[in-house]
Amino acid sequence: MKRLLTVLVALAGLLVGAAFALLAWQRGLGDSTPAASAPINLERGAYLAAVGNCAGCHTTRGGSRLAGGRPIPTPFGTAFSSNLTPDVTGLAGWSSDDFWRALHLGISRDGRLLVPAHPITNTTRVTREDADALHAWLQAQPAVAAPRRPHELRWPMNSELGAQLAVAAWRALYFSPGAYRPDPVRDPIWNRGAYLAQGLAHCSACHAGRNALGGDDGPADFRGGLLAGLGWAAPSLHDPAEAGVQRWSDTTLQRWLREGHADGHTAQGPMAEVVLGSTASLDDADLAAMSRYLRSLPEQAVTRPEPARPDARRRERGAGLYREHCAACHGAQGEGRRDDSGALAYPALAGSRLVTQASAANLIRVIERGGFAPATPGNPRPYGMPPFAGLLDAQELAALTSYLRGTFGHDAGEVDAVEVLRLRAASARR
Template identity: 80%
Template structure:
């Protein structure tokens, strides 16, 4: 925040002319990308829209598909997604060039700079050919009248000057450039993961201004307003898959469930709306890229000596509420087919992550893997928010993080209350 405020103060001191110069610079970034000469395929556009999970953000709960209006919490207030249907309140009249500028330059048809909640640092990497196919498909969808809802951002974050200052610090347009030292499969996986699938939109490590180290930043961080943490994809102890067999990761990306590993919370939505739709070649490419990410241990707080009374209380709660499904020793439980229906908690990365946020959210709200063609009837875990108070949640989470051979930090009541407050604030 200080960095952005410093930029704004400097601009104020320099005068109105400097502010207009900054806006003019950001609104007229050079773009030498020629229009695509490839035939436009609606089928290709539909596939790209699924890979990018466009409907995930641009469909409000209970609303018309792609008509926007979904609230997106940020540390700076709430943003409401736009209407992508070809209605006058959406993309009616938008040319392929207009749409390309929105993806590549983060600029609306009327010249406005789009808020960084639109993952422009990712979509700028998309090729013109893919942008044109996506535009054609969106223009072929049913039009829905859904006027844009005003964003609810604290001053000055919604102003064009603040957006221009943010972009000057963190955004540089440019399509994906293949790495010549890597093969075609790795480069395809990098293009998907960094670009249209925008993995770093969640898994980046963001600073106080929401800036990151680029589209290949997967160091993880708290998802503002959701109470979940997107764990690091560089750390095998968090969410890194460097040591997973290729077939295991491909199945997990496609089905959302494999060998007791389930996609839960926001990641379940990503699998259902995006990676479950990948074709075999792109599934293999994304798996190749993610498995090749460099390993880097995430920072972890020093585990304090556990409070024996809290752990004892948590053990009683586990026996009462959890052991019947997850086993007395956290070993999990298999169904009639021999598959691990209820995951093992012993050795679970979700349990032992540096932050207990996901574990607490899972206990509170329950866990439901996505229902996909490869795993159509997943087992679910009921929510315990109405059963366990903050003290009990802290005790149960502490027991899980200190049992079954785990040596993760314990959880206190204050942490639970802070996570609840952060989620309730949005």
């Protein structure tokens, strides 16, 4: 046992040593200067900040815009976003080179390695020109005093030294810096979409298939998975039965990305925030480019467990709950309901991907917390669904969810009260 411990310690030392050697090499990559000295376009910087939804993570609830402090759940505890305003507690004194190294290498101005809650695998893809425009716009925003809130992370990241060693090791395993390089076999529109989705829009920050260490297969990893500490699942963008859009028309997808609602598909939960804070801001050319890229992703079905044998008593109870709480809006057969203009006001549940996803997490979250599409210029007053968390206990929620996943032609599998409580506990840690 003592010999095994010695070997493990030696291996850990080698890994950390290799991580810091790699880091030293990566630091050299961050010393590049802009290729040209063209004037910085603040309007361009504002657009990039919107596409990247910088305010989404760097604004806490009730706080000043971009002043940081928002809790970001990770597999190792909670990180808190930093202040991006030009105050001494934020980006005051940061040069464009400093900002470039933060985006490209994940290294702060003081040399600290940024915790990977900051999506460095995505921001490293951003070009120097775009980084400079974003930096200039941030420096032009009102300064807000907001000292950095210490992260609340578990061992081995609950100390400054431990966190830096752990992040260095994580980077050695999962991070390779490099701006986006166009694919020569693809056209400029596709490449622009790939640059946006893999870079500033950081789609993989949610839709990657992460392992227990939070590692993924890079910025084009869209396999999907549960979002740590949120109780929501980011469905796979490769599977048309999950969130894949390969079979959607360009028109439908572009409208959905801009308005959050199209052809009966509605953005919910974290994705509603992404539409409101990011994709709704895309100009026509970038909207078309992102649509082209997302529709081109290779199709790959998510592996689903064999559905459990239906519990007849649970399904019967769920049917009664559906008639009592849901049928008035969603229809007796889950067909949905239209408003006086003929538009679909309440979505159909029959055939809904939200209902039949491999994970029932999002369906449970919508029932508990309510369903609210983003209020966008093209859909300023969307219909919403009230939350039922105060009306349904775990057994009732499991019954209703199981009924929905096993009715209207669905065969998506049962949900029990234990699964409901597990998801509630996950979201409570947020």
